Amino acid sequence: MRRPAELRAQAREAAGFTAAVLRALAGDRFLWRLAWRNVWRNGRRAVIVATAVAVGIAGVVLSMAINFGMILQMIETAISTDLGHVQVHARGFQDDPGLDRLLGDGGRGGIEALEGLAEVRAWAPRLRSEGLLSSARASAGVRVLAVDPAREARITSLAGSIVAGEYLDGARRRLLMGEALAERLHVEVGAKVVLSATDARGDLAGEAFRVAGLFRTASLELDRSTVYVRLDEGQRLFQVGDTISELVVVARSREAVPRLKAALRERMGGDVEVQSWGELAPVLEYFVEIFEQMAWIVYAAVFIAMAFGIANVLLMAVFERTREIGVVRALGMSGPRVVGMVALESVLLTLVGLVAGFALTGLGLVLLRDGIDLSPWAQGLNIMGVGATIVPVVRLADFTTPSVVAVLTALLAGLWPAVRAARARPAEALRHV
Amino acid sequence: MAILEAREVHKVYDTRGVRTRALDGVDLALAEGEFAVLHGPSGCGKTTLLNLLGALDEPSEGRVLLEGRDLAALSAGERAELRLRKLGFVFQAYNLIPVFTARENVEFVMELQGVPPGERKERSDGILGEVGLAELADKRPLEMSGGQQQRVAVARAIVGRPRVVLADEPTANLDSATAGQLLELMEELNREHGTTFLFSTHDPMVIAKARRRIRLRDGRVVADEREGGA
Numbered sequence: 092m093r094r095p096a097e098l099r100a101q102a103r104e105a106a107g108f109t110a111a112v113l114r115a116l117a118g119d120r121f122l123w124r125l126a127w128r129n130v131w132r133n134g135r136r137a138v139i140v141a142t143a144v145a146v147g148i149a150g151v152v153l154s155m156a157i158n159f160g161m162i163l164q165m166i167e168t169a170i171s172t173d174l175g176h177v178q179v180h181a182r183g184f185q186d187d188p189g190l191d192r193l194l195g196d197g198g199r200g201g202i203e204a205l206e207g208l209a210e211v212r213a214w215a216p217r218l219r220s221e222g223l224l225s226s227a228r229a230s231a232g233v234r235v236l237a238v239d240p241a242r243e244a245r246i247t248s249l250a251g252s253i254v255a256g257e258y259l260d261g262a263r264r265r266l267l268m269g270e271a272l273a274e275r276l277h278v279e280v281g282a283k284v285v286l287s288a289t290d291a292r293g294d295l296a297g298e299a300f301r302v303a304g305l306f307r308t309a310s311l312e313l314d315r316s317t318v319y320v321r322l323d324e325g326q327r328l329f330q331v332g333d334t335i336s337e338l339v340v341v342a343r344s345r346e347a348v349p350r351l352k353a354a355l356r357e358r359m360g361g362d363v364e365v366q367s368w369g370e371l372a373p374v375l376e377y378f379v380e381i382f383e384q385m386a387w388i389v390y391a392a393v394f395i396a397m398a399f400g401i402a403n404v405l406l407m408a409v410f411e412r413t414r415e416i417g418v419v420r421a422l423g424m425s426g427p428r429v430v431g432m433v434a435l436e437s438v439l440l441t442l443v444g445l446v447a448g449f450a451l452t453g454l455g456l457v458l459l460r461d462g463i464d465l466s467p468w469a470q471g472l473n474i475m476g477v478g479a480t481i482v483p484v485v486r487l488a489d490f491t492t493p494s495v496v497a498v499l500t501a502l503l504a505g506l507w508p509a510v511r512a513a514r515a516r517p518a519e520a521l522r523h524v
Numbered sequence: 525m526a527i528l529e530a531r532e533v534h535k536v537y538d539t540r541g542v543r544t545r546a547l548d549g550v551d552l553a554l555a556e557g558e559f560a561v562l563h564g565p566s567g568c569g570k571t572t573l574l575n576l577l578g579a580l581d582e583p584s585e586g587r588v589l590l591e592g593r594d595l596a597a598l599s600a601g602e603r604a605e606l607r608l609r610k611l612g613f614v615f616q617a618y619n620l621i622p623v624f625t626a627r628e629n630v631e632f633v634m635e636l637q638g639v640p641p642g643e644r645k646e647r648s649d650g651i652l653g654e655v656g657l658a659e660l661a662d663k664r665p666l667e668m669s670g671g672q673q674q675r676v677a678v679a680r681a682i683v684g685r686p687r688v689v690l691a692d693e694p695t696a697n698l699d700s701a702t703a704g705q706l707l708e709l710m711e712e713l714n715r716e717h718g719t720t721f722l723f724s725t726h727d728p729m730v731i732a733k734a735r736r737r738i739r740l741r742d743g744r745v746v747a748d749e750r751e752g753g754a
Contacts, residue, residue: 128624519581521575
C-alpha cells in the first residue's frame, strides 16, 4: 500500500503537471495552430468524427427541445384550461374540497387583495363541486364548475374551445360540457340534461339545463368530466349563497408567479390558501424534474459514445504520429505541452462538431417551427393534456449544457492518448516506423 | 572543458527477454567548436550513442554529462529543457512537422524557448536566408525536395542557438551534390557560429570533411583521430 506521503507527492506532481498543461494551452498560439492543423491532417477522419458529434448534439438538443415543448404544452394546457397560475381557497379546501370550506362574500377579501398588483393579468371566481349529470339515455358523475362566463373567458381558453353551440351567455339554465362527455351521454347541443347534486345543507338538489355548447380542449380528462354552469345558478343549486370555492388568477407571465403568490399571501394573511399551479398539480412539476434527470441520462449515453469515438480516433492519430511526437520531444517540447497539444486536438475536433451540430439544430428548429404533427397519436397525447401539434422549445441551457459536457468529455477522452504520447521515450518514438 | 561527455557508457536493449548490447563502455569527450563524426559499420552503436549524448535515452550503465551536468540526475522535464536550450538535432529522414511551413518549423523551437514573435520572425528569416531557402519560407515540407527539407532541418537545429548539434545520418537520403552543399553549410555554421557538430554517418564524404573521426565497432570506440594528428 502506498504511504500518505507518497500519495501527497504524487498528487502534487499531478497538480503541477495539470498546471503546466493549462499554462501551455493558455499562452501558446503555436500549440493551438499545430493542434488545429493536426485535426485536419486526415480530413476525412476529422469530418466523420465531427459529423458524429454534430449529429449527436443536434439529436440531443432537438429531442430535448421536443420533450420540453411537450411538457411545456402540458403545463400551459393545464394552466390555460383549468388551473390558472395561482388559486386562492379557504384554508383546508385542498385537503377536503367540500362546500363547507368556501370563501365568503363572493371572495371579496381575495378580490381586494388582487387590486393594484402589477403581476395580475386577470382573475375569476369559481364554485366547484360534484354532481351527477343525466340525459335521457345515460348518466355520468361530473365535476361542476360554476363560473362567471365573462371573467372565465379571460383566464382560460374555454370560450375558444367551443366546437358546437355557444359559450355561456345571459340565457338561464344553460351548461357547457366536453364533446367527449356529450358522446358518452348521447346528447347534442340543445338537449336537456338534469344535474343532481348534494347541496351545502346535505339535501339532494336537482335542476334541468340545456346544453348550450360543447368544448374540446387538449385535456381529454377535462372534456370527459367537467360541466360549466353560470356562477349564480351554481350557487343556487348548491345553496351556498354568494360564497365561492376559489379565485383563479392568471399572472402576466409564468415567471411572475412566485412574486404574485408571495404578494397575495402577505396581503391576505393566514385564513386562506394561496397556491401556485405547481402546488395545485405537483405532477406537472415532477414532469419537469423527471425531464431534467432524463436529460442527463441522454447526455451520458450520447457523450460516452462520443468519448469512445474521439479517444479511438486520437489514439490512432497519436500512433500514426509516434515518430513525429518523438521529434518534437527531441526538440525540447515538454510532456505537459504534448498533453496539451493532443488534448487540444480532441477539444478542437469536438468544437467543430459542436458548431456543425448547432447549425443542424438551427435547421431542425426552422423546419419544425410550426410544430410536429402527431395527429395519429392525438388521443394518447390528449390524455396527457397535450395537443396533437408539438412545437419544440429550446432554452439557452439546451445549448450551453451539452456544449460544456461535450468539451469536458473531449478533454477527458483526449487525455488518455495525450498522456500515452507524452510518456513515449523520445529515442523509442524516433525509431517508430 | 568538454561540452558533452560519455563516461564508461553501456547500453543494453532488452526486447522480450532478448538482451542486445549496443554500447560496451564508451568514453568520449566533445570539446566546444568540434566538427566530429561517429562512423563504423551498421549496428556498431552510432545512433545509440548519439541518442544518449542527446538526452533522448538513458544509459544502462555509466554517465553522460552535458556542460558537466549528469543527465541521469535530471527529470524528464529538465532533460527536455536541456535539449531545448543546449542541443540541436538533425535526423536522417528530415522529420519536419508536415503541417507547418518551413518558417513555422524553424520558429517552432524558438516558440518553445519563449522567444518573442518579432525576434522569432527576424531570426527565422535570417537563418532561412543563410541556408538558401528564403524564397521557400512559406512552403510546407511536402512541397520541397529532400535537400531543401534537410536544409530546413539544419536551420531548425541551429536557430535555437544550441551548444551542440547532433546529426544522425544527415546525408543518407540525399544525392551527393545536395549532400555536399549541406555539409558545406554545416561547416560554415560551425566556423561562423562556433556551433559544435557531431555526426553519425556511413557517408565517406562526411567522414572526409570531419576534423575528428571517432570509429565505433561492436559498441566500443576503436579509433579516435583528429585532423592533423592522432
